Amino acid sequence: MLVDDNEIDLFVNQKYIEKIVEDAEIITFIRAKKAIEYLESMGQRSNADFKFIPDIILLDINMPEMNGFEFLDEFSGLDSEVLRDIRIYLLSSSTNIKDVMDADRHKACSGFITKPLTGERVQQMINDVSTKIVQK
Amino acid sequence: MATLKYLWPHMNKWMEERIKGILETSTIYTVMDSYGRIEYANTRFCELLGSDLGELVGKPNHFLKSEPQDSIKYLKLWQTIKQGKEWKGILVGKSKNENTIWLRTKIVPIKTHNENSFKFLSVHEDITNIKSRVETIKNDTAMYHHIYESVKIGIVIVTDHRGTIIKWNKGAERAFGYPPFDILGKPLSTLMVKRYKRATFTDFLGLVHRLKRLRNQEILELNCIDNNGKEFPVEFVLSNWTIKGEDFYGFKMLDISKRIAFENRLKQKTKELELFMYRSAHDLNAPFSSAQGLINLMKDEKTVEGMQVYIEMLERTIGHAKVLSKGLANASLLSSHAHDSKEIDFAKIIQGVLQLLKEEENFESIQFKIGIQDSISFVSCPDLISTVFQNLIQNAIKYVIKPNDGHTPMVKIEIRSEENELLVQVSDNGKGIKKENMDRVFELYYRAEVENTPGTRGLGLYIVKKIVEDLNGTIKVESKVNKGTSFTVRFPNKK
Structure with a gap:
């Protein structure tokens, strides 16, 4: 899942992911609030229903209405088994040390990535997720 | 020593000599007749006044003479001693060379043996030194009191x-x-x-x-x-x-309330500036990151059509960056100190602003209603006033409801004079602002909603507010969702 208020960045990031993982299933949101609503509804569905739960969320920090950190707070408040394994990475052009530290401290956040996204960085993320799945 | 003999006729020679010795060396005294004229003054009294005995005898003792400011005191003195009673007190007089002398005095009336009247023995103690020190302290006290009071x-x-x-x-x-x-x-x-x-x-x-x-x-x-x-x-x-x-x-x-208020304002300004720097740095960085990402993709792109898409996106990204840097240039207007004040020609400024905004989306569909009161006189900085109008009008255009059957987008600009204020109102019949967002519209980099078109990215109204505050004015916003928004700015009109 990609959450970014800038459509161009959404497009660029999607392209990079598709380059590494050809059959990647990607859902994008330009509003963090809509993304939260989507995840909430997914968490409430029964197993029989259609489900698309992302493995990874790439989340922009500076967005109107609801920013990346507010998203993380909301997400932590969602109480659902199926959402527990989602890894969220903050993706921002900010190199501000405070943002990086805040990201590091937030328990719902798995990492901080500086824009622009690159192929290597996508690969690395996917490796991280796979190792975690194998460990389970 | 005729006088003593006269006072105490039965005194023998030895006693007389002895008393005379004590009186002469250890006291200052005078003997006066019933009218207060000096009959005798001892050596120390003479020395004190700097006069010879010959000069004093037969003259009134001026220490016992009424001082105009103290007449009651002297009246009482005479009443007391004429009744044959002792008087004690402080007397003031002058020496031959005009130095003030203070004497602590005891006057003893002595009844003469053959007459029905009194002679007066007056024994003095020179307290001039003490008195002058007390006077100095008194003067100092008065001075300090005055300083303290004033x-x-x-x-x-x-x-x-x-x-x-x-x-x-x-x-x-x-x-x-x-x-x-x-x-x-x-x-x-x-x-x-x-x-x-x-x-x-x-x-x-x-x-x-x-x-x-x-x-x-x-x-x-x-x-x-x-x-x-x-x-x-x-x-x-x-x-x-x-x-x-x-x-x-x-x-x-x-x-220190003035200083504290100033300190607080300084702290607030510094905080604003820090936030501004941080947010600006980030927002300036964002389009570069996007462009970099696009260029990385372009390097691998084989098809011309694909390339076209990227180029179009790159253009949009650069457009974003330009809007932002323009906004920042406007913001820097705030801090530059030299603003020339001139008589403001509102019609000219608004025409200029509309010309500038002509390229904005939906501009053509909007009906502008401009009402400027005649004979308005207002002196201010044209650059700043123009920036205020630009941002308010741009904001109105941005949140326009697209024209349909029953709806014509309208932006109303009104300028009039009210008592000592100049009132500027920019209203629209656009999308409006949700109640919960009203408090935040003037915040730095606050955007109420996700926009598809690049705006000023949350700088505009922040800048307006700062300018209005700098010009000692106030700004108020009223809004109803889907009904429209109205900004009212009031500037004090200095006559």
């Missing part, structure tokens, strides 16, 4: 050991607004704020306790309250002294 910038309050106010100066009267008879005798805590957040001192005892642990003249802070219940911070030094076993406490205070 100090208007500082507050001086004196209390006794219980904290009861026993003295205060004009500065204190002015700062606290109590007349002296209302405050003297009241406890000092009357002037102190009870619940103070930096509650080091809430009462007099706390202060005194602190004083004991203080190094000399350390400056402390305190929140005071005046007669009208207004609170204000003071800086003060506290000192104490003891007179005749009683403790006194002196508070010397300075009202």
Whole structure:
């Protein structure tokens, strides 16, 4: 899942992911609030229903209405088994040390990535997720 | 020694010599007849006045002469001694060379044996030195009192050991607004704020306790309250002294509310500036990151069509960056100091702004209604006023509801003079602002909703607010969702 208020960045990031993982299933949101609503509804569905739960969320920090950190707070408040394994990475052009530290401290956040996204960085993320799945 | 013999005729020679010796060496005395004329003055009296005995005998003793300012005292003196009673007191006179002499005096009337009248023996003690020292102290005291009374910038309050106010100066009267008879005798805590957040001192005892642990003249802070219940911070030094076993406490205070207010404003401004820097740095960085990402993709792109898509996106990204940097340039207007003030031609400014905004999406569909009151005279900085209009109108255009059957987008600009104010109103019939977002519209980089078109990215209204505040004006927003928004700006109109 990609959450970014800038459509161009959404497009660029999607392209990079598709380059590494050809059959990647990607859902994008330009509003963090809509993304939260989507995840909430997914968490409430029964197993029989259609489900698309992302493995990874790439989340922009500076967005109107609801920013990346507010998203993380909301997400932590969602109480659902199926959402527990989602890894969220903050993706921002900010190199501000405070943002990086805040990201590091937030328990719902798995990492901080500086824009622009690159192929290597996508690969690395996917490796991280796979190792975690194998460990389970 | 004829006189003594005359007074005490039965005295023998030895006694006479002895008494004479004692009187001559250890006292200052004169003998006067019933009219106060000097019959005899001893050597020390003569020396004191710098006169010969011959010059004094037969003349009235001028020490016993009435001084105009003290006539009652002298009247009483004469009444007393003429009744044959002793008089004690202090007399003042002048020596031959005009030096003032103070004498502590005892006048003893002596009844003569053959007449029914009195002679007067007057014994003196020279207290001129003591008196002059007392006079100096008196003058100094008067001077210090005057200085203390006239100090208007500082507050001086004196209390006794219980904290009861026993003295205060004009500065204190002015700062606290109590007349002296209302405050003297009241406890000092009357002037102190009870619940103070930096509650080091809430009462007099706390202060005194602190004083004991203080190094000399350390400056402390305190929140005071005046007669009208207004609170204000003071800086003060506290000192104490003891007179005749009683403790006194002196508070010397300075009202520092102006300085504190200034400090707070400075802190606030610095905080704003820091946030502005941080947000600007980030927002400037964002389009570069996007462009970099796009260029990385372009390197691998094989098809012309694909390339076209990227180029179009790159253009949009650069467009974003340009809008942003323009916004920043506007913001920097705020901090540059030299703003030329001129008579503002509102019609010209608004025409200029509309010309500038012509390329904005939906501009063509909007009906602009401009109402400028005739004979408006307003002097200000044209650049700043133009920026205010640009951002307010741009904002109205951005949140337009697209035209349909029953709806024509409209932006109304009204300028008129009201009492001592200039009123500027920019209203639209667009999307409006949700109630919960109203408080935040002037925040830096606040955007109410996700936009598909690049806007000023949350800078615009922040800049407007800063300009209006800098020009000592106010800005207010009213809005209803899907009905429209109205911004009202008021500037003080300096005549």
